[in-house]
Amino acid sequence: MTLIDEIGMTVFRRSKSTRLSEFGKDMKTFNILGALDGKRTVQEIATMDRFDPEFLAEKLKTLYEQGFIEKVVDDGVSRGQAKKIIDAIIKKRSRGVGALVKSVKIKLALKGIQANKLTADTPDDPVLITKLIQLAKSYGLQVQTHAGPKRNLQQTQGRTKLILDSIITQRSGGNAAKAKTIKTKLILKGINPDAYSLDTVDDPNLVKKLTNLAEKLNVTIPTVSANVDDQIDKFL
Numbered sequence: 047m048t049l050i051d052e053i054g055m056t057v058f059r060r061s062k063s064t065r066l067s068e069f070g071k072d073m074k075t076f077n078i079l080g081a082l083d084g085k086r087t088v089q090e091i092a093t094m095d096r097f098d099p100e101f102l103a104e105k106l107k108t109l110y111e112q113g114f115i116e117k118v119v120d121d122g123v124s125r126g127q128a129k130k131i132i133d134a135i136i137k138k139r140s141r142g143v144g145a146l147v148k149s150v151k152i153k154l155a156l157k158g159i160q161a162n163k164l165t166a167d168t169p170d171d172p173v174l175i176t177k178l179i180q181l182a183k184s185y186g187l188q189v190q191t192h193a194g195p196k197r198n199l200q201q202t203q204g205r206t207k208l209i210l211d212s213i214i215t216q217r218s219g220g221n222a223a224k225a226k227t228i229k230t231k232l233i234l235k236g237i238n239p240d241a242y243s244l245d246t247v248d249d250p251n252l253v254k255k256l257t258n259l260a261e262k263l264n265v266t267i268p269t270v271s272a273n274v275d276d277q278i279d280k281f282l
Contacts, residue, residue: 049103050088054241057118058106059084064114078105084118090249093236126166131178136161138185157181202253204244209256209267214239216265 059082060066069076081091088106092099109115132154139153140146151161159178210232218224229239237252260267 048100049107050092050099050238051241053103053106054089054092054099054238055087055246057084057087058082058110058115059118061114061116075105075109078102079109079114082115087249089236089238089241090252093252096236099233099236099238125169127170128168128174128178129164129166131175131182132159132161132164134187135178135182135185138182138187202248203246205248205253206246206256207239207242207244209253209260210237210239210242212267213256213260213263213265217263 060079064079066076066079069079077095078097081095081097086094088103089099091097092102106115110117135154136147136150139150154161159174213232214225214228217228232239237256257267
């Protein structure tokens with residue numbers, strides 16, 4: 047698996063301390079940093095802005111390791127609730143006395159709760175949240191949680207892979223050598239079929255582009271909603 051396969055669906059943005067003016071003499075890096083809008087995936091940037099996918103992936107990996115860019119957290123994942131509850135418990139039990147904070151944390155650790163390992167970016171574990179809510183209530187704390195940001199109801203998953211598999215299978219006629227050639231042609235267009243799976247969130251623009259391509263190639267696309275449990279061979 048290549049690096050673009052590994053981070054192709056990752057979304058990056060410039061770190062707050064990063065200034066484009068610092069890279070004025072390095073136009074390749076300047077252009078890459080300028081393309082990071084915090085919304086498009088690495089694969090989308092490679093395709094839309096015509097960057098060599100592997101070069102882009104390698105450069106972004108380096109910039110990430112150097113702290114110039116950061117990953118954008120998926121808004122559909124609830125995060126940080128555990129830390130908020132933990133902080134409320136510690137404040138309640140320590141009564142604001144600094145010397146008691148450590149004692150409270152030790153008692154929590156004995157219950158299997160490592161307070162120092164939870165941050166505002168920690169994905170919430172439903173089991174841990176339930177445990178913390180019950181503990182908080184036993185201390186007289188009223189905890190109000192939220193379900194996290196809602197995903198766009200129009201957002202789909204797996205449609206991209208479904209269309210790509212339809213194109214490859216139907217155009218190759220089941221011939222492995224032809225299938226490999228078609229994959230290569232798609233990669234040259236900035237679309238790596240191996241980077242998509244049935245649980246990949248679809249980009250409407252890419253789906254439209256692939257749908258138009260399928261029509262030109264007289265490829266029939268199954269009219270079903272793809273999801274993680276679907277098997278491509280049911281339709282092809």
